[in-house]
Amino acid sequence: MVIRSLRRSTPGPVATPGPILTATERERVAARLANASTLPPHAYTDPAVWAREAEAIFRRDWVCVTRADQVPNPGDYVAVDLLDQPVIVVRGDDGTIRALSNVCLHRAMPLVSGAGSTRWIVCPYHRWSYARDGALHTAPLMDEAADFDIEQCRLPQLAVEEWQGFVFVSMGAQAAPLAPRLEPLAERLAPYGLANLVIADTIEFDSPWNWKLLVENFMEAYHHIGPHRDTFQQTNPAAQSHVVDNEAGPWSLLHMPGNTDLDESPDLPFLPGLEREQRADLLAFCVFPYTLVATTGTLATWYQLVPHAHDHMTLRIHILLDADVSADPAMEGALVHLVDGVRWIHGEDIPVNVGPWRGLHSPLATQGRLSPYEAAIWQLNQLWLRRVA
Numbered sequence: 001m002v003i004r005s006l007r008r009s010t011p012g013p014v015a016t017p018g019p020i021l022t023a024t025e026r027e028r029v030a031a032r033l034a035n036a037s038t039l040p041p042h043a044y045t046d047p048a049v050w051a052r053e054a055e056a057i058f059r060r061d062w063v064c065v066t067r068a069d070q071v072p073n074p075g076d077y078v079a080v081d082l083l084d085q086p087v088i089v090v091r092g093d094d095g096t097i098r099a100l101s102n103v104c105l106h107r108a109m110p111l112v113s114g115a116g117s118t119r120w121i122v123c124p125y126h127r128w129s130y131a132r133d134g135a136l137h138t139a140p141l142m143d144e145a146a147d148f149d150i151e152q153c154r155l156p157q158l159a160v161e162e163w164q165g166f167v168f169v170s171m172g173a174q175a176a177p178l179a180p181r182l183e184p185l186a187e188r189l190a191p192y193g194l195a196n197l198v199i200a201d202t203i204e205f206d207s208p209w210n211w212k213l214l215v216e217n218f219m220e221a222y223h224h225i226g227p228h229r230d231t232f233q234q235t236n237p238a239a240q241s242h243v244v245d246n247e248a249g250p251w252s253l254l255h256m257p258g259n260t261d262l263d264e265s266p267d268l269p270f271l272p273g274l275e276r277e278q279r280a281d282l283l284a285f286c287v288f289p290y291t292l293v294a295t296t297g298t299l300a301t302w303y304q305l306v307p308h309a310h311d312h313m314t315l316r317i318h319i320l321l322d323a324d325v326s327a328d329p330a331m332e333g334a335l336v337h338l339v340d341g342v343r344w345i346h347g348e349d350i351p352v353n354v355g356p357w358r359g360l361h362s363p364l365a366t367q368g369r370l371s372p373y374e375a376a377i378w379q380l381n382q383l384w385l386r387r388v389a
Contacts, residue, residue: 020049021389028367029385033378037367041360044210049388050310056387057289058083060172061250064291064304065089067318068165069198071097075117075132079110081306082171086110087158088121089167092132099158099169100134121155130155164194166291166302178287181249185285188244188253191273192283192295197320199302201339205315205346209357211290211307212384214315217349218292218303219284219376221256227348235259236282243375250288250383252376257281267334268298269325286376288383301342311357317342 021029021040028037043049065080066089077090079102086102088111100121102111109125112118120137121130129137134155142148159170161178164186168178179186207214217223221241224233236256244253258280270279279297286292292303300320307313319338325331359365370378 019389020052021385025367026385026389029381029389033370033372033375036370036378036381038370038377039212039381039384040367041362041365043389044212044357044360045310047310052388053289054083057384058171058307060170060175061289061387062161062168062170062175062178062287063289064166064168064287064302065099066167067199067302067320068097068162068167068195069323070115071167073117075119076115077112077118077121078115079113082158082169085171087169088112089160089169090121090132094133097160097162097167098133099160099167100130101156101158103155104128105136105153105155106139164189165197166194166293168287168291178250182251182287184246184249185251185253185287189283189285189295191275191278192271192300193273193322194293194295194300194320196323197300198323198326199318200321200326200335201319203317203319203339203343203346205317205350207313207315207353208311209313209353210310210360211305211313213353213356214303214305214313214349215286215290215292215380216374216377217353218294219252219254219286219380220371220374221254222371222373223352224256227352228345231345231348232256232282235280238373241373243379246379252286252288252379254284254376255281256283266298267337268321268331270297271299271322284376286380288380299338315346317346 020043025040029039063082065087066078070078071089071091074091074093074095077088080087080089087099088102089097089099091097104111104123104125106123106126106128109123111121111123121132123129126140128139131137134157136150136153139150159175161168163179163182221236221238224236224238236258241254241256244255246252274297282294282296284294290305292305294301302318302320304316304318305313306316319342
């Protein structure tokens with residue numbers, strides 16, 4: 001028995017062939033920023049668009065599923081789902097991080113859940129066990145099965161790349177290497193030392209709206225004048241924000257300069273290597289399609305989106321701190337306040353995700369004009385057009 005590839009099924013409706021957008025809708029989205037419009041409402045609300053995204057993006061592009069610090073030692077694993085494909089991310093005996101199908105080769109039972117550490121990956125159904133590189137190790141009571149060769153059985157493996165401490169996987173058989181295409185972004189992020197950060201805490205939110213709404217909200221500071229007028233607008237004003245030019249890579253970077261007269265004595269120490277101006281700045285970036293990270297002078301937050309359907313996703317906000325800071329017991333109180341602050345900020349954003357989600361279902365809703373301060377949305381829309389529309 002040799003199993004070589006992942007079995008795939010289309011979630012929800014079957015993706016329809018042909019254009020997703022009309023010629024006019026596409027022209028409005030593809031126009032230069034000064035003249036560009038948003039995606040049309042049905043790009044968010046139509047389950048058939050979601051099905052096209054699943055096949056054209058989520059099954060082909062790179063998706064960040066965990067951090068390397070979550071699997072630091074051989075045998076450490078994290079179980080995740082990529083659409084309908086259960087995956088186990090595990091560090092092998094050789095120190096390599098692998099992404100394996102988390103489905104037993106016998107009767108398709110998911111092997112593990114959650115996170116942990118294990119010597120052998122053991123199916124709870126019939127106790128078939130696998131090595132940490134996916135090779136089948138034992139298959140009880142299979143001695144009399146004809147032509148069954150245990151050495152030819154191995155869990156299917158997905159492509160894996162580690163970048164800045166983030167672990168990306170791809171179901172695409174021909175996925176182009178990711179890191180070279182992110183090199184310009186990595187250079188701009190270098191002072192923040194993201195690879196040296198660890199997850200200090202995680203907050204989870206059930207989010208019953210389309211995934212693109214949260215990506216768009218995350219990647220523009222224009223709304224600081226609205227829901228964040230008493231928070232980010234005071235420290236990182238919308239009018240000072242700008243988006244880095246990017247015509248090639250699958251990423252977008254929003255730079256939000258901060259007021260340099262802020263208190264220089266925060267509860268948490270500044271990240272090493274930052275200039276004074278950088279300490280007050282806020283950066284937000286997206287690695288297409290939905291890896292979202294924000295960095296400040298003291299920490300980073302990773303917004304991990306787990307889309308389930310066109311109208312539902314889970315959001316996990318991971319707080320990333322310098323490893324030494326995270327391990328310092330003296331920082332425990334500061335972390336509590338930090339978590340409360342992150343929860344507060346997202347609480348300000350929830351209504352401006354819920355509201356547009358309702359509005360997009362309106363019969364009179366149409367494409368809106370983008371602001372020059374929404375250049376990141378324009379960049380990401382062009383990537384979406386090339387893959388989906």
